[in-house]
Amino acid sequence: MCGIVAYVGRGTARNILIEGLKRLEYRGYDSSGIAILNSAPYLAKAVGKVSQLEERVRRDAPEGWAGIAHTRWATHGKPTEANAHPHTDCSGQVFVVHNGIIENYQRLKKALAASGHVFHSDTDTEVLAHLVEACYKGDLEAAVLKALQDVQGTYGLAVIHAKHQDEIVVARRGSPIVLGIGPEYSLAASDASALSQHTDQVVFLEDNEVARLEPSRFMIKTLDNRHVSREAQTLEAGSEAADKGSYPHFMLKEIFEQPEAVENALRGRLNHSEGVAKLGGLESVMDRLKAARHLIIVSCGTSYYAGLYARYVFETLTDLTVETELASEFRYRKLNIRDNTVVLAISQSGETADTLAALREAKRKGALVLGLVNVVGSTIARETHAGVYSHAGSEIGVASTKSFASQLTILVLIALLLGRSRDLSYEEGENLLRGLEEAPAQIREVLGQSERILELAQQYCSASHFLYIGRKYQYPIALEGALKLKEISYIHAEGYAAGEMKHGPIALIDRSFPTVALAPEDSSYEKIISNIQEIRAREGPVIAVTTRGADRLRSMVDCVIEIPRNHSIIMPLISVVPLQLFAYHCAVLRGCDVDKPRNLAKSVTVE
């Protein structure tokens, strides 16, 4: 959600912090701020993008020895300068940046105010600065440890003090903090991508741990003051933040990277001689997977739609009963987890708070918990019993695209692995493997239609509402297409199961309400043609995404986007691409900030 970066070292804090913030900006971007320790502490904040802050900081900030910086996604209080982090105490010596939510902040604030502390913001974070001030007796780490004893809620935080120019204290409960250790400096951040250009030596803090960082040294303690010894580990190559290259936006670059994302998801994972997938990350739990009867998939956002798709795929290829559940709802249900229940958490970031909470709940109840995660070393990846990495590379655009392609690919591989250990035939397994191998070239072919999809966007981007419909494997793609359009272009869009349309949404259809129909020639083709006819009968414009050669549809609809033919299970990998491009072009034409859509954040670390 919000991004944190902290540095202590040899007098170069300013530039490192600003560069770090820019790399983290995709996590939250409504305001930002920086505090630097120098002869006198320096504090600057700005509403809007990091570039606003950068301008001011480059003009008048000292380089400094130690500093902390933050890019914010507002939870408590509007995105104003007063609410931007870092927050400071009454003495102006303590500075705090924080991700997460302090749940008992109102009670703490009241008690602190009663003892004379004066507050200047609406945030929960500001109480932390005053609490540290109240607990400070000359030792910053001890003050933070003591202050956190009173805090309920979640945090990833970094604290500096004007009297401790060689020190940063960081802490974690529920919101990630990673330390980076260099030869003459130490860093900390909420995300390894802010550190990777400086060092590949990192240490992941666990929940309820506090660390003191000095140049090139770190010491970790638990909240109950026990020393923790942990070696630094080498960050995997590829965790570095991407740059846009020649593309105008990260989102477009990532849409165009999908053929490689699928190739990377497949690399070394296909066993043609046995018509099955090889997934090393699941080998240790294969016996339990063979005995599994019940699969529950938990996730949020686009990853949830990947989970909905997986339900159809697992039901087709295995004999498991499958449920897909929004992570935010799953944890509050009365769960019937039996010995043979497997819970699969899907997450690009591996940090989504609801998904993490859901998997912890499932673990507590005894389920085998698996992860399908993109970010290596993320919390979900570390807390699951076993799992598979997507290897999609870093995804910066807030609207997820290439991770979705990898997720769909790997979900087919997992279903294939389980299916072949049950009654799925070699032939069917092999058909799917071949279909998956054809997908990258077919995605490239669709990407070649970007200009034509731009023309469609020019024709339709002034509409205020869109309906997206699909059936079976294409139903989650209809949901994902609608999500893409609404999140980046702010056009209202609803995804619907095509068969459900006549139970309500059809009432909205008229000449000004276009429908995007996912209609490849598969077993649902005739049914979706009937749904399209129903829309046409109400004069609703229809854009159909269909397989090449499906000529019958052409005369019925306003526009056709043709895609290559593949196995019906693999078709969603291809059919989602024109929807991503359509949303992208509509957003650009409407002047929206595609990579940083309003009110959203890439990684949602609050529940």
Ligand code: G6P
């Ligand atoms: C946010 C992002 C979405 C993403 C969702 C789940 O809402 O903006 O793009 O799909 O979180 O994130 P995860 O990292 O768990 O896949």
